[in-house]
Amino acid sequence: MKRPKVASLIRKVYRHICVDEFQDTNVAQYRILRHLATPDPSTLFVVADDDQVIYEWNGASPTRLTELREDFGAEVLPLPTNYRCPPNVIALANRLIQRNTNRSPDKRPLEAGKGACVGDSIRCGQFKTFDDELTWVAADILGRDPSERGHCVVLARTNQHAEQAANAICVRGEADGVKGVVSARKDDFRSSAFRWLCAVLKLLAKPADGRALETVCKSFHQIEGVHIGSQDIVESGANSGYFSRWFAESVTAKGVEPTTAAFFGWVLGQKRLRDSFGEFLRRALDWLESTAAYAHHAISGHYTEYRNERAAWDALYKDTLAEYGRASLDLNTLIQEAALASKTTPVPDGAVRCMTVHGAKGMEFGHVYLVGTTEGTFPFYKAVKAGDKSSEMEEERRNCFVAITRTERTLTLSHSLRENSWTREPSRFLKEMGVNWSVPLT
Numbered sequence: 001m002k003r004p005k006v007a008s009l010i011r012k013v014y015r016h017i018c019v020d021e022f023q024d025t026n027v028a029q030y031r032i033l034r035h036l037a038t039p040d041p042s043t044l045f046v047v048a049d050d051d052q053v054i055y056e057w058n059g060a061s062p063t064r065l066t067e068l069r070e071d072f073g074a075e076v077l078p079l080p081t082n083y084r085c086p087p088n089v090i091a092l093a094n095r096l097i098q099r100n101t102n103r104s105p106d107k108r109p110l111e112a113g114k115g116a117c118v119g120d121s122i123r124c125g126q127f128k129t130f131d132d133e134l135t136w137v138a139a140d141i142l143g144r145d146p147s148e149r150g151h152c153v154v155l156a157r158t159n160q161h162a163e164q165a166a167n168a169i170c171v172r173g174e175a176d177g178v179k180g181v182v183s184a185r186k187d188d189f190r191s192s193a194f195r196w197l198c199a200v201l202k203l204l205a206k207p208a209d210g211r212a213l214e215t216v217c218k219s220f221h222q223i224e225g226v227h228i229g230s231q232d233i234v235e236s237g238a239n240s241g242y243f244s245r246w247f248a249e250s251v252t253a254k255g256v257e258p259t260t261a262a263f264f265g266w267v268l269g270q271k272r273l274r275d276s277f278g279e280f281l282r283r284a285l286d287w288l289e290s291t292a293a294y295a296h297h298a299i300s301g302h303y304t305e306y307r308n309e310r311a312a313w314d315a316l317y318k319d320t321l322a323e324y325g326r327a328s329l330d331l332n333t334l335i336q337e338a339a340l341a342s343k344t345t346p347v348p349d350g351a352v353r354c355m356t357v358h359g360a361k362g363m364e365f366g367h368v369y370l371v372g373t374t375e376g377t378f379p380f381y382k383a384v385k386a387g388d389k390s391s392e393m394e395e396e397r398r399n400c401f402v403a404i405t406r407t408e409r410t411l412t413l414s415h416s417l418r419e420n421s422w423t424r425e426p427s428r429f430l431k432e433m434g435v436n437w438s439v440p441l442t
Contacts, residue, residue: 022048026059041072086121087112124413134168151366157378166354183353186343192222192302207241222302308345368407374424
């Protein structure tokens with residue numbers, strides 16, 4: 001450990017450590033955790049399920065729980081009862097996941113904690129083409145009571161299939177104004193407008209943040225078409241910090257729009273912006289709204305996601321205010337909350353969410369439609385190529401386990417015999433779960 005004093009300070013501030021979704025940790029995260037929990041592992045509590053390791057491509061591993069036991073002698077408290085899914089869905093999940101060999105040796109099967117649902121909670125059927133499959137799924141969802149549509153989700157193994165499902169729902173639901181929306185977690189803003197805003201807030205809190213300055217300069221060039229080099233700001237050597245220097249340089253730059261000059265001039269005239277950032281935010285958002293109309297953004301594409309990200313920012317800021325209160329919310333807390341929060345656009349009322357399996361992890365829905373359950377799609381073709389006993393296939397099986405256990409009431413599994421002129425075979429996972437997929441859905 002290169003900085004033991006930092007670890008010691010963190011231990012003093014945070015007397016106990018709780019890690020949820022521990023199975024998703026990568027090597028670097030686990031090393032940090034190991035340093036913090038040493039020499040007193042009694043301060044550590046983790047929640048984990050090795051049947052839900054679906055981020056191996058990001059460094060997660062089914063062996064991480066074994067490492068935890070070996071490093072800390074951790075006591076295991078099994079919690080096998082599932083209170084979300086109907087009993088017959090639990091039975092499917094157990095039959096599926098028991099085929100994986102790389103599981104904790106004392107792993108217990110899931111137990112159903114809720115009673116059976118009224119009616120058919122599991123349906124499965126095959127279709128001639130993937131278009132037929134999505135058309136049926138869209139019609140089935142739109143045939144539900146409007147109050148139920150918001151509790152439906154279409155899950156797919158790939159982004160492409162999720163997008164196709166959303167399009168099918170939009171086409172089918174156009175007459176009733178029902179839309180399908182691809183819902184995916186976003187951890188970072190992508191539009192120039194909100195990358196600029198977050199970077200400016202960082203500069204306001206930490207005036208010598210060189211990385212934030214680079215982001216401010218780059219995103220402003222994309223917004224306004226005016227280039228101001230970060231190195232010029234650094235070398236100017238004024239004592240006011242990068243924040244004031246950048247605004248002073250930008251307000252007089254050639255080609256700056258009048259609305260920009262007016263807003264930047266107001267910023268330069270403020271003495272205590274760090275303490276009154278609420279007014280700065282209001283004016284900054286008004287300015288960004290005006291820049292969204294600039295013609296060159298449509299060409300550059302830097303405002304493609306602006307409208308959705310404005311809705312995400314508004315929701316983020318509203319939630320942060322509600323948690324901390326306007327009087328208690330300081331700039332550093334806002335920056336921290338903005339960095340940690342998902343930038344996912346809120347789903348409109350009545351819209352039907354379409355997601356990848358990875359995007360749905362940790363979530364639950366009343367009615368789950370899992371589409372594209374064919375060999376080469378789910379399981380993915382790389383796992384099929386690697387073989388049935390491979391680690392790739394075991395991860396795909398865990399993906400399927402996660403997908404079907406998102407449901408609270410009904411689960412609909414579907415596959416097609418042809419897609420894009422290619423013949424498809426039903427997924428081996430359907431057979432492993434023991435579902436009757438030969439009965440066509442009507």
